[in-house]
Amino acid sequence: MKTVKTALLILGLLFLGITISVAQNQFPSQVWHKGNIYAADGQVYGGNIKYDLENNVVQLQDQTVDTFTATNVTYFELYDEIYGGVRKFFSLPYAQGSDYATPIFFEVLTEGDDLALLCREYVATDSRGMGGYGMMGGYGMNPFYGPSMMGQRLAFKFYFLKNGKIEQYSMKKKDLFEMLPGHDEQISLFMRKNRLDYDKRGDLLRITAYYNELNQN
Template sequence: MKKAFFTLSLIFLGLVSVWAQEQFPSQIWHKGNIYGSDGQNFSGLIKYDLENNLVQLKSESIITFTASNVSNFEIYDEIFGGVRTFYSLPFSLNGDYETPIFFEVLTQGNDIALLCREYIATDSRSMGSYGAMGMNPFWGPQTMIGYRLAFNYYFFKDGKIQKYSLKKKDLFDYLTGHDQEIDLFMRKNRLEHDKRGDLLRITAYYNELNKN
């Protein structure tokens, strides 16, 4: 019994260690460029903080910019691969008044753009499947608290930024005029209405349809 408990403890500590070592894109430095609202451009290593709408540049020293004095910035994300672009746009997060905040631009066309803001969410996972740990009535149900990358999505249309509710009906309300084509495109490619990569493909397809 002691040996089994020791083995399970090692498994648990190993899982916690692996989970704790995960790094999110906002926690590391990326190669990139910052374009100031005054026309100045900066290149170097960049770290961003969307919660506080800050972006930092590390070259000879570390310089911190706010969304108020940055037009846009771009990074090369080695975790997910590819260039990611962020723009400073006026928006009211709390329903009070509009202030410049950072949005990542996923795809854009003449009619509509898909934007997003990432955040780190709490993720509770059950440990009940790990042998005796899940069955011991003294401990009760076991959970491991971790974190995951999550996103809020927005559509920029008719000069306004509107938060997307992740409801399929609302998606079609934004992407008007091509309901049948989009529905077929989603079913043919097995795309979901609430996943980052799928939303990007759907919106990009809609913008292509509007070119014709």
């Protein structure tokens, strides 16, 4: 009996390892995550979640698979078991190439009283032939890296929410200081001291969080 239990334990661990390995070879939006969906009507739905930011939908797998759009969801949250940490996505009105704003999903990386850093991930063609996810951060400052898959890589667009307005960040250093005004010297020193870049997800998270701390003083 002891031998059988040991064999079952080994098989279970092997299966878990295979599952994690398979998930790590997929992009985060291709994996089911444990989480909750908070609907606009106040209902809360829990189960396995898979999101699609390109089409602004989130799926819930429980007894069946149900699809929600950004128009009927306030926000959803999930736990990323592969890379660790809770991620939250809010439905916010945004005008994409027009004057008409419609609700779309943004991941909130960090927020303060004055400003929030938002993000939208997408799968891009990796013309370099090799690459990675880049630094994600946002999960308790834990970065994750991964190889490009079949010529594709995970890329990001960043936005700042300030005074009720969402502005896309150009990924240029001079524009970062325009987005975070009033503390240029402190931010420059903070970036140099911690060797932070202006165009990496984890670094932008730390810079924005530091800016919000400065505004509280």
